[in-house]
Amino acid sequence: MSFGGNLLIRRLEGSSNASSLKNCYRFSQYLMGKRALITGITGQDGSYLAEHLLSLGYEVHGIVRRVALEDPEGRFTRILPILDRITLHPASLESYASVFHIFSKIQFDECYHLAAQSFVAESFADGFSTMNININGTHFMLAALRETQPECRMYFAGSSEMFGKVEEVPQRETTRFHPRSPYGISKVAGFDLTRNYREAYGMFCSTGILFNHESPRRGHEFVSRKISRGVARIKLGLTDELRLGNLQASRDWGHAADYVKAMYLMLQQDEPNDYVVATGETHTILRFCELAFSEVGLDYRDYVKEDPTFYRPAEVDVLIGDPSRARVELGWEQTYSFPELVSEMVRSDLAAMEQRSKYDMQVA
Ligand code: G4F
16 A cells, blocks of 8 residues: 555656645555554454454554463454454553553554443442543543644544433433443543543544444443344253343444444544434334344243343433434444344354354364
8 A cells, every 4th residue: 555655656746737746645645544543453343443444544553452462362353354454562551651652652643542341230340440441541542642642633432321311312412421330430531531632732532422332243241242142042052041131221222333434434524523423213122132032033032031130230221312413524324223233143143153063063
């Protein structure tokens, strides 16, 4: 890519037409690509975002924990197919020095800060480490950028969990926050930090207030993946029940591959801003189960058991977002419907488990 861009510049330097030269410089910049850093690149969103940026000609870098580098097969499953096209840097988001070190060595055009302790239930179990990683990690990123490269654009991964006990339906950028978990509180703090760096230092910092977004790459601990894996296991006769917590909670669920495109678009605007990214539809956990089981010809009522062990000390009952600003200003649109999302997750887990059981039978 960069070779093509440089060649184009050299050809145009011989040209006398100033405006075509300017346009071609722009084109060559496009060809050469921008450089982006992603924290949380090994996760669901990080892996989709890295693929999207690579497809746009970006040079993609990621921050990973040092221990992860020692176990690439185990820790890098989502980025294995692109491993030879990205650059990984070992660093800890719990250490300002380690974040600063990367920014003092390499200049980036854009930085996507996705890394966090993102499991809400875990934040009740250990609120201190959730706060520590999520708030300090964000603060370290912002402070190091300000110190070393304040012109680099930064995306902060906010969350609909910031709305918590919702004060307005649907939730939009102006809806007051009322977080209901240490995780939600840590995201509100990250949101405020991000806005403050924008206002105090004129940095281009935007927050995406993303509602739940899932995919076959979702972590096993989240309810959508727990259901899709549970359905696959039941279908293959490996178990005969699926124990879940609050079945009446409602979420606005989209597909992660769609949502990372909104992240990218936020950093291409003339001005930084905050955007709700959602589908505008809400569905209960029960409805997710109904669709997931029917995908394999089963009735969820025969298998799903409500188990208070999975209840949270404080629940976010209903989330539904209004993505109008993202649609109008970013031109963002989702491509997956809710049934398509559920179907893809179930089919993917079923196929993977069938493959594994065939392999197990062959080696047995
Ligand atoms: O899948 P969940 O664990 O996701 P949650 O708590 O909504 O948070 C996710 O989305 C947020 C965006 O709004 C992100 F910021 C956050 O990082 C994360 O990605 O739970 C969804 C709902 C909850 O109401 C939960 O109580 O499902 C309910 N639920 C019912 N049974 C369960 C279970 N959740 C889990 N994880 N496991 C269950 O057995």
